[in-house]
Amino acid sequence: MLDIKFVRNNPEAVQEALKKRGSNISLEPFLRLDERRRKLITETEQLKNKRNVVSEQIGRLKKAGQDAQEMVQQMRQVSDQVKEMDEELRALEEEIDSFLLGIPNITDDSVPAGKDESDNIELRRWGEVPNFGFEPKPHWELGESLDILDFERGGKVTGARFSFYKGLGAALERALMSFMLDMHTREHGYVEIFPPFIVNADSMTGTGQLPKFAEDMFKLENLDYYLIPTAEVPVTNLYRQEILDGNKLPIYHCAYSACFRAEAGAAGRDTRGLIRQHQFNKVELVKFSRQEDSWDELEKLTANAERILQLLGLPYRVINLCAGDIGFSAAKTYDIEVWLPSYQAYKEISSCSNFVDFQARRANIRYKEGKGKPKFVHTLNGSGLAIGRTAAAILENYQQADGTVTIPSKLQPYFGGLTQIG
RNA sequence: GGAGAGAUGGCCGAGUCGGCUGAAGGCGCUCGCCUGCUAAGCGAGUAGACGGUUUAGAGCUGUCUCGAGGGUUCGAAUCCCUCUCUCUCCGCCA
Numbered sequence: 022m023l024d025i026k027f028v029r030n031n032p033e034a035v036q037e038a039l040k041k042r043g044s045n046i047s048l049e050p051f052l053r054l055d056e057r058r059r060k061l062i063t064e065t066e067q068l069k070n071k072r073n074v075v076s077e078q079i080g081r082l083k084k085a086g087q088d089a090q091e092m093v094q095q096m097r098q099v100s101d102q103v104k105e106m107d108e109e110l111r112a113l114e115e116e117i118d119s120f121l122l123g124i125p126n127i128t129d130d131s132v133p134a135g136k137d138e139s140d141n142i143e144l145r146r147w148g149e150v151p152n153f154g155f156e157p158k159p160h161w162e163l164g165e166s167l168d169i170l171d172f173e174r175g176g177k178v179t180g181a182r183f184s185f186y187k188g189l190g191a192a193l194e195r196a197l198m199s200f201m202l203d204m205h206t207r208e209h210g211y212v213e214i215f216p217p218f219i220v221n222a223d224s225m226t227g228t229g230q231l232p233k234f235a236e237d238m239f240k241l242e243n244l245d246y247y248l249i250p251t252a253e254v255p256v257t258n259l260y261r262q263e264i265l266d267g268n269k270l271p272i273y274h275c276a277y278s279a280c281f282r283a284e285a286g287a288a289g290r291d292t293r294g295l296i297r298q299h300q301f302n303k304v305e306l307v308k309f310s311r312q313e314d315s316w317d318e319l320e321k322l323t324a325n326a327e328r329i330l331q332l333l334g335l336p337y338r339v340i341n342l343c344a345g346d347i348g349f350s351a352a353k354t355y356d357i358e359v360w361l362p363s364y365q366a367y368k369e370i371s372s373c374s375n376f377v378d379f380q381a382r383r384a385n386i387r388y389k390e391g392k393g394k395p396k397f398v399h400t401l402n403g404s405g406l407a408i409g410r411t412a413a414a415i416l417e418n419y420q421q422a423d424g425t426v427t428i429p430s431k432l433q434p435y436f437g438g439l440t441q442i443g
Numbered sequence: 444g445g446a447g448a449g450a451u452g453g454c455c456g457a458g459u460c461g462g463c464u465g466a467a468g469g470c471g472c473u474c475g476c477c478u479g480c481u482a483a484g485c486g487a488g489u490a491g492a493c494g495g496u497u498u499a500g501a502g503c504u505g506u507c508u509c510g511a512g513g514g515u516u517c518g519a520a521u522c523c524c525u526c527u528c529u530c531u532c533c534g535c536c537a
Contacts, residue, residue: 059493059494062493062494062495062506063494063495063505065506066493066494066495066505066506066507067505067506069505069506069507070505070506072517072518073505073506073518075517075518076462076517076518077462077463077518078517079462079517079518080462080463080517080518081462081463083462084462089517092517093516093517093518094517095517096517096518097516097517099517100516100517100518264490264491387491391473392473394491395490395491
């Protein structure tokens with residue numbers, strides 16, 4: 022959520038930022054409501070002040086055994102009036118709130134203009150795209166021929182976009198999870214969290230999934246609980262409604278979680294394989310930083326995610342998302358895309374964002390330094406990495422002519438020294 | 444799932460028959476004084492949100508917040524209702 026004062030004082034700048042994202046929401050109604058709100062606050066507060074002062078007098082008079090009937094009558098009226106005005110104010114604030122909750126974050130100046138993914142800017146590439154001396158297979162075929170992935174039975178047991186990992190496939194998933202967490206905790210300074218996979222609506226609002234993106238999530242029946250679409254949600258909300266000690270910042274957390282996404286509107290896209298599932302595994306990186314440090318932290322976080330791909334020897338590129346393609350809550354996002362031979366393209370495997378104070382304001386996460394007033398933290402997060410897609414990339418990039426798959430050397434210890442699948 | 448107890452400021456903890464209690468007292472912390480060092484002692488301060496005033500900040504000032512929401516009342520931390528969470532006992536369970 023944007024700072025209401027900032028919007029009030031810089032309506033043109035905000036309007037401009039919205040346009041950059043390709044949104045034509047008008048701030049007009051907001052400005053009107055805001056003005057009405059402030060006027061109403063002043064009026065009700067004056068009335069309340071009167072009530073407080075007179076009520077005190079009444080108490081004193083009564084104690085002295087004097088009559089205060091007239092004042093009581095008067096205050097009864099004042100009280101009724103206050104009640105009415107409070108009601109109007111409440112409705113007004115609800116309207117303002119829901120308006121602000123629907124406004125996306127302002128993108129940073131370093132975010133390129135543009136309307137969709139074709140306007141994203143590639144920043145760098147790493148690794149060599151493999152040159153097979155044979156016809157490479159997509160991971161879903163490798164998975165079936167090696168008997169380590171089962172999409173058909175996933176469909177039977179649950180439904181489309183669910184799958185089973187089996188044998189060394191399951192081991193690969195587990196190895197990747199451990200490898201990533203080990204790297205981030207031991208070498209990158211993150212403290213591991215194992216979060217709940219179900220959160221309440223307040224948490225979903227805190228990180229920006231609600232109220233706008235309800236259809237993308239799985240909601241539990243009869244409860245205001247949701248399956249998390251990413252560990253970002255429970256981990257960022259860890260400190261919701263808290264004031265952190267500025268000396269403890271930055272806080273680095275990494276977390277494994279299963280992720281659940283309804284993928285509304287994704288019909289027909291990535292229908293085969295592990296790329297787009299309703300449930301997938303991911304290791305997430307989350308940071309809470311001082312305001313002045315968050316841009317440096319974004320670079321470091323992205324580097325931490327890239328390091329995993331480097332150690333696994335998977336070719337990738339990093340792109341700077343343009344304003345039209347960037348997520349609702351983010352001020353800036355780097356996508357890391359891994360090379361997938363089956364797609365003959367780079368495919369997103371991590372998304373690293375700085376949200377600045379956007380989530381912190383929604384979730385009310387602040388910090389205090391010295392005697393200063395509490396300030397909103399800056400939150401960041403990025404995948405470190407999406408495990409299913411990493412597994413797919415390994416199967417495809419490390420496949421051999423005979424249909425077996427070499428296990429990347431850094432992963433072999435997690436397989437008891439085994440060097441290949443199949 | 445059944446029965447009971449509770450939820451007050453950074454922490455502990457008081458709050459009488461509803462009214463000078465945004466909250467006693469203690470601890471902790473901060474600043475100052477004092478002090479060979481340390482310890483002790485003395486003094487002051489020590490929540491947040493939203494408004495107003497102000498170029499801004501500071502300051503001053505108003506309103507709201509004693510788990511959340513609602514109600515009664517001129518007035519509620521104190522009375523009533525609903526919900527949430529925590530603890531204890533029983534049952535069940537990985």
